[in-house]
Amino acid sequence: MEDQYGRPLEGPKVGWDIPKATVRAWALLRRAAFFTNYVVAFLLILTLNFVLPRLMPGDPFQAIYGQEALLAMTPQLKAQLIERLSLDQSMGQQFVAYILALVQGDLGYSYYYNQQVLTVILDFLPWTLLLMGTALVLSTLAGLVLGIESGYRRGRSLDKALLASLMFLNGFPDFFMGIVLLLFFGVVFGVVPLSGALTPYSGLEGLALVRDILHHLLAPLAALVLVRVTSPYLLTRNTMITTLRENFVMTARSKGCTEGQIKYRHAGRNSLLPVVTSTGLMVPQMITGALFVEIVFTYPGVGWLLYNSLLTRDYPLIQGILLMVTLAVLLANLLVDLLYLKIDPRVSDAR
Amino acid sequence: MHVDVWHEVGERNVGRAGLLLIGLIVLLAIFAPVLTPYSPRENTSTQAFSRPSTDHWLGTNDARQDIWTQLLYGARTSLSVGFGVALLSGFISVLVGGTAAIFGGLYDRFWMRIVDATIAIPDVVVIILVAAYLRPNVLLMILLLSALSWPGGARVIRAQTLTLKERMHVSAARTFGAGWSHLLFRHIVPDLAPVLVAIMIQDARRAVFMEAGLSFLGISDPSVMSWGKMMQYARVFTYLEVWKWWLLPTGLALSSTLIGLSFTGYALESALDPRLRDRDDHAEGGV
Numbered sequence: 001m002e003d004q005y006g007r008p009l010e011g012p013k014v015g016w017d018i019p020k021a022t023v024r025a026w027a028l029l030r031r032a033a034f035f036t037n038y039v040v041a042f043l044l045i046l047t048l049n050f051v052l053p054r055l056m057p058g059d060p061f062q063a064i065y066g067q068e069a070l071l072a073m074t075p076q077l078k079a080q081l082i083e084r085l086s087l088d089q090s091m092g093q094q095f096v097a098y099i100l101a102l103v104q105g106d107l108g109y110s111y112y113y114n115q116q117v118l119t120v121i122l123d124f125l126p127w128t129l130l131l132m133g134t135a136l137v138l139s140t141l142a143g144l145v146l147g148i149e150s151g152y153r154r155g156r157s158l159d160k161a162l163l164a165s166l167m168f169l170n171g172f173p174d175f176f177m178g179i180v181l182l183l184f185f186g187v188v189f190g191v192v193p194l195s196g197a198l199t200p201y202s203g204l205e206g207l208a209l210v211r212d213i214l215h216h217l218l219a220p221l222a223a224l225v226l227v228r229v230t231s232p233y234l235l236t237r238n239t240m241i242t243t244l245r246e247n248f249v250m251t252a253r254s255k256g257c258t259e260g261q262i263k264y265r266h267a268g269r270n271s272l273l274p275v276v277t278s279t280g281l282m283v284p285q286m287i288t289g290a291l292f293v294e295i296v297f298t299y300p301g302v303g304w305l306l307y308n309s310l311l312t313r314d315y316p317l318i319q320g321i322l323l324m325v326t327l328a329v330l331l332a333n334l335l336v337d338l339l340y341l342k343i344d345p346r347v348s349d350a351r
Numbered sequence: 352m353h354v355d356v357w358h359e360v361g362e363r364n365v366g367r368a369g370l371l372l373i374g375l376i377v378l379l380a381i382f383a384p385v386l387t388p389y390s391p392r393e394n395t396s397t398q399a400f401s402r403p404s405t406d407h408w409l410g411t412n413d414a415r416q417d418i419w420t421q422l423l424y425g426a427r428t429s430l431s432v433g434f435g436v437a438l439l440s441g442f443i444s445v446l447v448g449g450t451a452a453i454f455g456g457l458y459d460r461f462w463m464r465i466v467d468a469t470i471a472i473p474d475v476v477v478i479i480l481v482a483a484y485l486r487p488n489v490l491l492m493i494l495l496l497s498a499l500s501w502p503g504g505a506r507v508i509r510a511q512t513l514t515l516k517e518r519m520h521v522s523a524a525r526t527f528g529a530g531w532s533h534l535l536f537r538h539i540v541p542d543l544a545p546v547l548v549a550i551m552i553q554d555a556r557r558a559v560f561m562e563a564g565l566s567f568l569g570i571s572d573p574s575v576m577s578w579g580k581m582m583q584y585a586r587v588f589t590y591l592e593v594w595k596w597w598l599l600p601t602g603l604a605l606s607s608t609l610i611g612l613s614f615t616g617y618a619l620e621s622a623l624d625p626r627l628r629d630r631d632d633h634a635e636g637g638v
Binding site: 036037038040041044045048049052053164167168170171172173175176179180182183187238284287288291292295296306307310311313315318319321322325326329330333 | 365464465467468469471472473474475476477479480481483484560563564567568569570582586589590594598599602605606607609610613614617624
């Protein structure tokens with residue numbers, strides 16, 4: 001098998017001459033390697049979750065089951081707790097018991113909320129998803145548009161002003177941005193609510209409820225987007241600057257495309273790929289941001305829950321949240337990887 | 352084409368502004384005892400929540416402590432955590448990334464797997480979990496933050512070393528029988544310096560942010576003053592007017608440190624990236 005210049009082509013890069021089974025095996029192998037990262041990352045977290053409380057000096061019950069459990073301790077409960085995670089067995093058997101419990105969806109029991117950890121987390125999760133999801137979408141879209149406009153006008157006043165102000169905003173830690181917004185718009189002007197995700201006991205329904213939720217979402221969302229818009233913006237701007245030098249842009253220009261077409265259909269489209277990738281990489285940062293912003297605005301999401309469980313030393317809950325967050329981040333990255341295969345013709349052709 | 356990266360950072364407005372901000376805060380931190388007659392935990396004779404005055408530039412807090420003094424000493428904590436993490440994490444990045452590129456093979460694959468896996472882990476939550484158990488002091492905080500921030504740098508260093516190790520002077524040293532540590536620290540690191548500094552600035556920025564964020568959550572060394580902790584205390588009193596000279600200046604000090612670091616880092620990175628350099632586009636053989 002040779003290419004058009006007579007150089008030998010090697011390996012399964014060309015699909016047609018190689019038996020289908022080999023191609024499939026190769027793809028499977030690559031897919032497996034691709035999953036390994038996620039599996040290793042998850043195992044690292046599991047190990048950390050297992051080892052940390054067991055290495056702690058002092059009462060292992062407090063370290064594993066949290067402070068509240070200690071207060072409710074009776075001999076029966078104690079026996080039950082020992083049996084539950086095989087605490088009287090060797091470390092190896094304890095690890096097996098731990099993994100088995102996880103596989104069955106048992107993340108542990110929060111003695112503070114008197115509920116299964118999973119149930120507690122699922123109660124708080126929707127608000128975080130709402131806040132993070134909208135923030136992720138809005139900051140990516142805004143970053144794309146601003147980056148395209150800015151990169152197209154590189155070196156001119158709009159570009160300079162945008163670059164400087166967005167870099168400046170990015171310097172604010174999320175929680176300080178949240179505090180500033182809360183102080184000015186909440187305390188001084190009184191246009192946004194100071195805390196919560198909806199007005200309690202208001203009995204609102206339908207459209208009024210939606211409006212109430214959006215009203216409460218506004219300030220935390222603004223804090224997150226203002227700080228986080230910079231990374232997609234910078235990425236788009238950089239890609240835009242390099243793309244505008246390509247020959248096809250000149251072709252587009254010479255065949256008489258309008259500025260808008262060149263900006264968005266020709267050059268801007270090329271920025272889409274790196275930005276999609278970076279959206280996935282932004283998920284962990286967004287989680288960090290949402291965590292702090294939720295605490296500032298007492299927004300009842302997982303971040304606020306984590307803060308609260310930190311104050312009450314509810315260790316099973318902290319561990320459960322860590323596990324869920326890791327899982328969410330890994331899933332987001334996996335999704336982006338898969339999406340990337342779909343939208344980049346170069347990658348999908350290579351298979 | 353040879354580019355004097357360091358010179359260029361000082362030439363750019365962004366770089367200059369960043370260096371100026373960092374320099375200012377470093378000076379404030381170093382000369383803290385000269386700039387204030389109080390100590391950060393001293394309960395002064397002035398009444399609590401007093402307004403800014405000539406005695407107390409930023410007033411006093413609920414425990415009659417001088418806020419300006421606390422701000423100065425908080426800078427020390429932030430900067431030492433940032434600096435410590437930059438050094439330690441930068442060193443690990445070079446060690447792992449550099450040796451992985453030099454040795455290659457299974458060793459390289461092993462480390463890159465670890466790097467890929469750790470990059471996917473949300474570090475804040477991990478630190479919160481560990482810190483919830485261990486109650487970290489400043490040193491432990493530096494170790495923890497470094498343990499989570501080296502993989503990103505290691506990947507960049509590895510990629511750079513892979514091209515650098517083909518250079519003439521490296522092969523020459525190799526034929527003379529130089530060991531890996533000699534190759535890495537004498538021949539490769541000097542060429543890597545600008546990239547390494549860019550990585551270290553990023554690490555420092557993240558570390559300062561995380562330290563402040565964690566102490567804002569109440570995860571901090573109780574004996575050390577820090578900006579995050581000040582903001583955590585100040586946040587309770589937002590219904591009073593004190594936030595104007597307690598909460599805002601603290602947040603602004605933290606933000607200026609972060610902005611200083613990211614401006615310097617950005618100037619350095621764009622000086623390093625040939626595609627973004629502010630040169631005549633036509634000279635580069637582009638359009």
